[in-house]
Amino acid sequence: xxxxxxxxxxxxxxxxxxxxxxxxxxxxxxxxxxxxxxxxxxxxxxxxxxxxxxxxxxxxxxxxxxxxxxxxxxxxxxxxxxxxxxxxxxxxxxxxxxxxxxxxxxxxxxxxxxxxxxxxxxxxxxx
Numbered sequence: 001x002x003x004x005x006x007x008x009x010x011x012x013x014x015x016x017x018x019x020x021x022x023x024x025x026x027x028x029x030x031x032x033x034x035x036x037x038x039x040x041x042x043x044x045x046x047x048x049x050x051x052x053x054x055x056x057x058x059x060x061x062x063x064x065x066x067x068x069x070x071x072x073x074x075x076x077x078x079x080x081x082x083x084x085x086x087x088x089x090x091x092x093x094x095x096x097x098x099x100x101x102x103x104x105x106x107x108x109x110x111x112x113x114x115x116x117x118x119x120x121x122x123x124x125x126x127x
Contacts, residue, residue: 003126006126007122008057011057011060011119013053014115014118015057018115018118022107022111026107027107053115056115056119057122057123060119060120063078065127069120069124070125071125075120075121075125076120079119082120083109083116087108091105091108091112092105
């Protein structure tokens with residue numbers, strides 16, 4: 001795989017920061033009060049989330065390399081296709097079959113959309 005380690009690190013950091021910001025801003029109770037969890041994330045969860053981000057970045061970097069994606073439009077399309085094919089399908093399935101809360105599903109779907117497009121852009125263009 002042809003990707004610079006710093007680009008991979010940037011993609012992991014971007015995924016983490018996007019999610020942290022997304023949920024900090026949008027994950028509020030219906031009353032419009034403070035975020036649903038005011039406590040800091042335990043360090044093991046930070047590590048787990050960074051590890052998940054690394055797996056996502058590695059997979060997308062591998063796909064971008066194999067598909068020879070070097071242009072931003074193609075990178076955005078890759079992120080959108082991955083989002084539609086995986087998180088969107090899984091999240092809608094959880095709403096349909098497991099009665100997952102719709103608001104929570106939309107929240108997760110938006111987070112994954114932003115993360116996948118950002119990681120695709122970084123890993124495809126910064127080699």
